[in-house]
Amino acid sequence: MKLASFTHAGGAGFGPVEGETVRDLAGRLPGIGDLKALIEGLDAAAVKAAAADAPVLKLADVTLRPPVPGAEKLWCIGVNYGNRNEEYKDGSDLPKYPSLFVRSASSFVGHGVPLERPTVSEQLDYEGEIAMVIGRAGRHIPQERALEHVFGLTLCNEGTVRDWLRHGKFNVTQGKNFDRSGSLGPWIVTADELDPGSELTLETRVNGELRQRDTTANLMFPFARLIAYLSSFATLLPGDVIVTGTPTGAGVRLDPPVWLKPGDVVEVSVAGIGTLSNGVCDEVRRDG
Incomplete structure (x- = not known):
């Protein structure tokens, strides 16, 4: 469904x-x-x-709209596809634990609603991702039972304002939480229709050009492990959203970097879920 x-x-x-x-x-x-x-x-x-x-x-x-209004947690996983660690060219070993940050509900729009490039930066970037929606509450969930807690899957464009990622010494919160900079949707596909444990292929296109393509077989921290890890320190609740990471190919990694601009269209697709599509416009100021 x-x-x-x-x-x-x-x-x-x-x-x-x-x-x-x-x-x-x-x-x-x-x-x-x-x-x-x-x-x-x-x-x-x-x-x-x-x-x-x-x-x-x-x-x-x-x-x-984003599928889950009032979600208590909107958690995002960073650097989760195996070859993404190599993008940083810092010689670091593969991580032992997932990277994690949070986003606010106001930073997301739904399918078909334009992403807004903020007035303070031109470095709006795309990140196509798969998101899990939790259906059953749990704490200390064993990995072998973790997928039983997934209600379904949706898609995310985890839009990022790149230069604002570097404003804080120890966090990326600013660059990840601009109002209306990312999107979720278009809907949730329930787990009885699409097995969250199956291998899924994710693709991101900008103006029809394929920019990202990878499969969940290459995740360093698969869906079940993410649920087990997150539930080790916090209770997962129905409606919580876990955005699971983006493949290589974001605009920041192109040479030279290519940022989203008004008139662009970003499409994130997974067979069995569909396509999340959003145009891009300049920020509509809502001062006050």
Whole structure:
């Protein structure tokens, strides 16, 4: 099942995607007001029954949002594909533990919504990634049971403002949290439809040109190990999002570097999930 969050006619909705349409379950499941709440209290039979007579909307008529509104944790893993460590050309050994940073919800938009290049920098870059959505809470989750806690998978363009990554001595928070600099979506594909333990091929294109391509077989820290590691120090909750790393080929690594500019289109694709597509525009100032 594909599940999306969206806005339509000034209201927020959510529901299953069927081809080029989505069924709006808003107000049709008692106590379930959004997709995060649905993940927490998922009853597949109830969802199916509610969807049977729910309003059908064309995807072209809705604005897709990041799939999980109100996610408590938006965790991002850095340098996770094996050959990415070589990009740094610092002679370092492969890491023993995952690199980790957090992003705010306001730093992401949904599918089809433009990414904003900020007024303070021209170094907006793309990073295509696969994201896990947690479906079952857990702490100290053993690696061999970890994938049982995955509700489903979605896609991420983990947009980054490169020069602002270097503002802090020990962190990358600034460059990773510009408002509307990244995207999530277009929807969640549930784990019963797409096995999170299968080998997945990720591709990123900019204006149709293939820039990134790799498979999850090359992850230094596979999905199950990430869940086991993260749950060793924090309780994972339904709706938490774990963005699992980007392959080589980001704009910063081209010679010379190539930054995103207004009019560009970035597409992140995985077979079985679909394509997350976003244009690029200059920041719309919202001072005050």
